Amino acid sequence: MRFKSFLKSVNWPGALFLTLTPPIAVVLTIIHFKREGFVWPIWALAFVFYTLTAGSITGGYHRLFSHRTYEARPWLKWLWALFGAGAFQNSIYIWARDHRVHHRFVDTDLDPYSISKGFWFAHFGWMLKAEGPPVALEPYGRDLANDPVVHFQHRYYVPIAIAMGFLLPMILGYCLGSALGGLAIAGFLRMVTLHHATFLINSWCHYFGGQTYTTENTARDSLFMAIATFGEGYHNFHHIFAGDYRNGFRWYHWDPTKWMIQIFGLVGGAHSLRRTPRSEIIKMQLEMEERRLKQQLDSKWQARFQHQLDNLKIQIHSAQERFEKVCEEYRQLAATYTDSRLERLRELKLQARLAKIEFQAAIKQWRAYNSFLLTARP
Ligand SMILES: [Zn+2]
Ligand SMILES: [Zn+2]
Structure with missing residues (x-):
């Protein structure tokens, strides 16, 4: 059987x-x-x-x-x-x-x-x-x-x-x-x-x-x-x-x-290739990093620095949003290119580069702050 x-x-x-x-x-x-x-x-x-x-x-x-x-x-x-x-x-x-x-x-x-x-x-x-x-x-x-x-x-x-x-x-x-x-x-x-x-x-x-x-x-x-x-x-x-x-x-x-x-x-x-917006990916990544950080910190120590962590996150997201917005405007303008738009296109390219630098700097700051909190914890 x-x-x-x-x-x-x-x-x-x-x-x-x-x-x-x-x-x-x-x-x-x-x-x-x-x-x-x-x-x-x-x-x-x-x-x-x-x-x-x-x-x-x-x-x-x-x-x-x-x-x-x-x-x-x-x-x-x-x-x-x-x-x-x-x-x-x-x-x-x-x-x-x-x-x-x-x-x-x-x-x-x-x-x-x-x-x-x-x-x-x-x-x-x-x-x-x-x-x-x-x-x-x-x-x-x-x-x-x-x-x-x-x-x-x-x-x-x-x-x-x-x-x-x-x-x-x-x-x-x-x-x-x-x-x-x-x-x-x-x-x-x-x-x-x-x-x-x-x-x-x-x-x-x-x-x-x-x-x-x-x-x-x-x-x-x-x-x-x-x-x-x-x-x-x-x-x-x-x-x-x-x-x-x-x-x-x-x-x-x-x-x-x-x-x-x-x-x-x-x-x-x-x-019609579908992509997840970069900002959503970054958001999930930061949430995970924060969750891991919190698992290793005691709640009092964490509460003392939460404000600074939130500020850094806002900086990252706003630089990211600015970058995406400028890129979108650049793409739309470039699609209907005329000589008169050349100056604006150059300007947008520069703005995108600056937003990218700002974004990367904010991410570096966030990571540095995370490791500071871990090494300096009581
Ligand atoms: Zn699958
Ligand atoms: Zn699977």
């Missing part, structure tokens, strides 16, 4: 696929090496396939279909749908629906990959179970079901996935000198590596790293994971600003998915 209920509780197709593909990848890679040695065009092919399939998961499945952080032309949707299927992470419909449920019920029993059930469960275990969380999933994918690209991909997911994830790498591998190499490295090994890179977002990024913007959920920011996952590692930021097409919001944050979406924006594939 117990054995029967165990058999019923396992998602057999998923479990067999996820547990058998890693050894298959290793065995095929060894056979390829023994027979054909190191064939560098095959590794280049694997790199290209990894980029296309990983980009389709992060830029397509995640930031477009799950969160609608930008709008895409049909050709870009097809690109994401075809190469995304080749990642073998289920159809857009199922992936995005489950992911929305994860955001909505993060860390609770209704979260499909809740970290509260352990690192291994969030990473892998949840996909081995036949039953999902006790919540109606369908409403979270209703809009997606009406999208013709999503609908088609869901309906023919298995043949598309096999064609894009295994057959195409094998055919291209054949053209480059090794069909076996194409299947082993650009097919299986690439897919297994991408599987676990993606799964680490659900496990590692809810376990290790900094909580820069919120402690209301377990999501963490991890540069290491951002490097491993095309920028998805800024997960604390992502959970609080899920409608932003960026996960690393600063220009220097390692977020290739953000750069890719920007490039598609330039060539006309993507438009």
